[in-house]
Structures are given as C-alpha cells and as structure tokens.
Amino acid sequence: xxxxxxxxxxxxxxxxxxxxxxxxxxxxxxxxxxxxxxxxxxxxxxxxxxxxxxxxxxxxxxxxxxxxxxxxxxxxxxxxxxxxxxxxxxxxxxxxxxxxxxxxxxxxxxxxxxxxxxxxxxxxxxxxxxxxxxxxxxxxxxxxxxxxxxxxxxxxxxxxxxxxxxxxxxxxxxxxxxxxxxxxxxxxxxxxxxxxxxxxxxxxxxxxxxxxxxxxxxxxxxxxxxxxxxxxxxxxxxxxxxxxxxxxxxxxxxxxxxxxxxxxxxxxxxxxxxxxxxxxxxxxxxxxxxxxxxxxxxxxxxxxxxxxxxxxxxxxxxxxxxxxxxxxxxxxxxxxxxxxxxxxxxxxxx
Numbered sequence: 001x002x003x004x005x006x007x008x009x010x011x012x013x014x015x016x017x018x019x020x021x022x023x024x025x026x027x028x029x030x031x032x033x034x035x036x037x038x039x040x041x042x043x044x045x046x047x048x049x050x051x052x053x054x055x056x057x058x059x060x061x062x063x064x065x066x067x068x069x070x071x072x073x074x075x076x077x078x079x080x081x082x083x084x085x086x087x088x089x090x091x092x093x094x095x096x097x098x099x100x101x102x103x104x105x106x107x108x109x110x111x112x113x114x115x116x117x118x119x120x121x122x123x124x125x126x127x128x129x130x131x132x133x134x135x136x137x138x139x140x141x142x143x144x145x146x147x148x149x150x151x152x153x154x155x156x157x158x159x160x161x162x163x164x165x166x167x168x169x170x171x172x173x174x175x176x177x178x179x180x181x182x183x184x185x186x187x188x189x190x191x192x193x194x195x196x197x198x199x200x201x202x203x204x205x206x207x208x209x210x211x212x213x214x215x216x217x218x219x220x221x222x223x224x225x226x227x228x229x230x231x232x233x234x235x236x237x238x239x240x241x242x243x244x245x246x247x248x249x250x251x252x253x254x255x256x257x258x259x260x261x262x263x264x265x266x267x268x269x270x271x272x273x274x275x276x277x278x279x280x281x282x283x284x285x286x287x288x289x290x291x292x293x294x295x296x297x298x299x300x301x302x303x304x305x306x307x308x309x310x311x312x313x314x315x316x317x318x319x320x321x322x323x324x325x326x327x328x329x330x331x332x333x334x335x336x337x338x339x340x341x342x343x344x345x346x347x348x349x350x
Contacts, residue, residue, distance in 0.1 A: 004155040004233075006058035007098065010117040012146025013041025013068035013082035018123035020140045021074035033137055034076050035125030039069030041146040042082030043119040046105065048112040052090035053197065055155050066117070069143060072125045082119060092158040092236055098150045108158065116151060120144035154232075159197060159211035160324055162237030164262070166254055169245045170279040172196070173307040175212040178317065202321045211237060235266060238327050240274045241320060246304060247283040252294035259297065273327045277302030277316050282309050 016038025023031025044066050064087050070079030095105035095114060105114035123141030130137055163171040179198025196212040213233055234240065242258050244251045255276065262269040276296050281304040292301050302319045305312030 004055060004157075006055040006153040007062065007150065008058055008087075008153060009063045009148070009150050010044040010087075011063075011065040011148040012043050012117035012119040013066040014145050015039070015041045015120035015122040015143030016069035016071040016079035017142045018125040018128075018140030019072035019074060019077075020126045020138055022136065023075075032135060033126040033130050034074055035127050035140050036072030036074070036077040036079065037125050037128075038072045038122030038141075038143045039079035039081035040122045041069045041119030041143070042066030043084045043115050043146075044117040045084050045086050046089050046093070046095065046107060046114045046116050047086045048091050048093070048107050048110055049088035050091055050110045052088060054090065055093070055153055058153065066119060066146065068146070069119070069122045071143075072122070072140070076125070076127055078125075079122060081122070084119070087116070089153065090155055092156045094154040094156060096152040096154070098152050104151075117147040117149055120146040156236045157197065157211050157233045158209075158236045160208035160237065161200075161210045161239050161241050161320055162234045163210065163212050163243060164234065164240050164258055165243035165279070166245070166257070169243045170307055171212050171243055174243070174279065174305075175210055177307040177310075178313070179210060200317065202317050206321055208321065208324055210241075234262070234269060237272070239320065239323050240269075240272050241302070242274055242276045242299065243279040244276065245283075246278045246281045251278065255294055273323045274299040275302040275316075275320050275323055276300070277312075277319075278304040280306060280308075281311060282306040 018038050019035035021033065021035040023034045025031060044064050064085055066085040067082035069082045072079045089107060091108055091110065091112070093105075093107045094103060095107065095116070096103050105116075107114060121144045123143045126137045126140045129139065163175065165171050175196060175198045178200045198210050198212070199207055200210050201207045211233065240262075242255065244254050244258075248254050259270065276292065276299045278293075290304065300319055300323055302316045303312045305316045307313070
C-alpha cells in the first residue's frame with residue numbers, strides 16, 4: 001500500500017544525574033568534591049533518505065525513543081551521552097506538531113534533517129558547586145527530561161512532471177509506456193488510487209521523474225473525488241502535464257475544469273510551467289496531428305499522442321524536456337537516478 005500520512009511519538013533521552021563524590025586518596029583524607037557530570041540524553045532526529053518513497057514503515061512503528069545519558073561518577077568522570085536516534089523519512093515530508101498545529105519542518109533536500117525531540121541536558125556534579133565558604137557540597141543536579149512530542153507526518157511527492165487529467169484519460173498508460181513503472185490500468189474511472197513514480201529517459205542521456213496521480217474531477221479543490229489527496233502532491237512537481245482525452249465531446253471544457261480546480265486549490269499552481277497534450281489520439285479525430293482545439297493560455301502545446309500506437313510520443317517527451325530545462329535545474333531525477341531507475345512509489349526501496 002502507498003502510505004502518505006502518519007502520526008508518531010518521539011521521545012528524547014533523559015540527561016544523566018550529576019554525581020556527589022569526594023576525592024579520597026592516600027594522604028588526602030579530606031579531598032574536595034570530584035563528582036562528575038551526567039551525560040546528555042540522545043535526541044530524535046528525522047533524516048531524509050532519498051531511497052524511501054512512502055511513510056509505510058510508520059504504520060508498523062510509531063514510537064521512537066532515544067537512549068538516556070549515563071550518570072556521572074567520581075574523579076570528575078562525566079557520564080556517557082545517549083546516542084542520537086536517526087529516523088529516516090522520504091524526501092517531501094512535512095512535519096507538524098500535533099499539539100500546536102504548527103508546521104515545524106519541510107524536509108525536501110537529500111541531506112535534510114530536523115531535530116524532532118531534543119535530549120535532556122545532563123546534571124552537573126557536586127564539583128561545580130564548591131565555593132570558598134562551602135567546600136564540601138553534598139548535592140548535585142539531576143538530569144533534565146528530554147522532549148516528548150507527537151508529530152504528524154505528511155508526504156508530498158517530489159517529481160519533475162505531474163500528470164494531471166480527468167479520470168480515465170490515459171495517464172497510467174502513458175507512464176507505463178515511457179518508464180518501468182507498472183500502475184494498474186483498466187477502462188474505468190479512478191483506476192489509479194495511489195501515486196506512482198516513473199523514471200522517464202529521453203534519448204538515453206536525459207531523464208526526469210514523472211508522477212502518475214489519481215484523476216481530477218470538478219469540485220476536487222473542495223475534496224470531491226480524491227481531490228485533496230491528489231492536489232497536495234501536485235504542489236511538489238516542477239512542471240504539470242495536462243492530458244485531455246481526444247475522444248472527449250468537449251475537450252475545451254475538460255481543460256477549463258483542470259485549470260479551474262488547480263487554481264482554486266492553490267494560487268501557485270497556475271503559475272507552474274504546463275504542457276497540454278491530447279491523449280488517446282487513436283480513438284479521437286485528431287490522430288493525424290494538428291494544433292490544439294482550444295486556447296492554451298500560458299501553457300505549451302505537447303501535441304496529439306497515443307500511448308498504444310506510439311504516435312506523437314517523441315514530440316511530447318521532447319516538449320516536456322524543453323519546458324523542464326527552461327524551468328531550471330535541480331531535477332529529482334538528477335538526485336535519485338542510481339543507474340537502475342525508479343520503478344514505482346508503492347513500497348519499493350532501492
């Protein structure tokens with residue numbers, strides 16, 4: 001299953017107690033205080049692992065506790081600090097404090113990390129409390145408790161290109177044709193219920209990550225269909241590829257619906273670079289090519305194509321690549337491609 005939400009409890013380690021001790025050696029029967037400090041407790045740190053694709057692991061483990069620091073001892077020996085607990089999360093993870101509702105981290109970069117719970121400080125030994133008038137202090141500081149918080153994790157996929165379209169317009173078929181991903185394909189709406197990622201190669205030396213997302217319907221910005229589940233993933237993509245069914249009785253209306261829902265959900269989405277293409281051209285009247293049958297606004301025209309026959313595919317991918325290059329560097333494909341490619345998001349580790 002594809003898991004993109006999780007709730008976890010993180011608890012940092014407690015600091016070790018300071019020690020009450022006095023120097024006792026031969027010929028030094030009344031040495032001064034020499035109690036050592038307690039070690040600091042370990043922290044819980046969320047660390048981005050670029051090989052993770054989902055939050056599935058957190059469905060089976062939802063509590064993370066770092067070790068505590070050791071107590072101090074005599075001869076000014078400090079206790080050992082607890083080791084930090086590193087918790088791997090996929091890139092694109094949003095972290096929210098459930099108690100306050102504050103978004104505390106947005107982990108995107110491959111080396112991103114966030115201290116989710118800070119370890120408690122170790123207590124000071126009695127050696128720190130000696131004064132000219134109090135030369136034999138018999139008290140030391142206890143270690144402090146570590147932080148404990150409940151956090152909400154939300155994954156928003158990071159991809160170069162996000163496939164946007166009404167249900168059953170051929171998004172999954174396109175992804176399966178141009179990449180190694182194998183999303184479920186069938187001739188009925190809402191076949192895709194979970195996001196998939198595929199690594200698309202353009203003439204061998206070029207590649208980008210494409211995301212197949214659930215179909216968009218009118219009212220999606222209000223949560224209809226899979227509305228919010230779909231649209232929050234679109235926010236992370238660098239470029240949108242809007243697919244319109246060539247066999248649609250009103251492709252202009254379909255295009256207007258997609259643009260409207262994107263803009264209503266987030267005002268930044270209409271500003272993203274966009275490519276519009278007519279899918280399943282083997283079923284419609286535009287299979288021989290030609291220009292767009294409706295105004296594109298600020299989008300680029302990707303042409304008519306068929307994932308079944310392959311017609312128009314090369315032109316489409318070249319157009320998408322050109323738009324990506326104009327959009328700037330920093331492709332997820334550049335960061336993630338390990339020579340084997342990305343097959344699918346569903347519970348796959350590389």
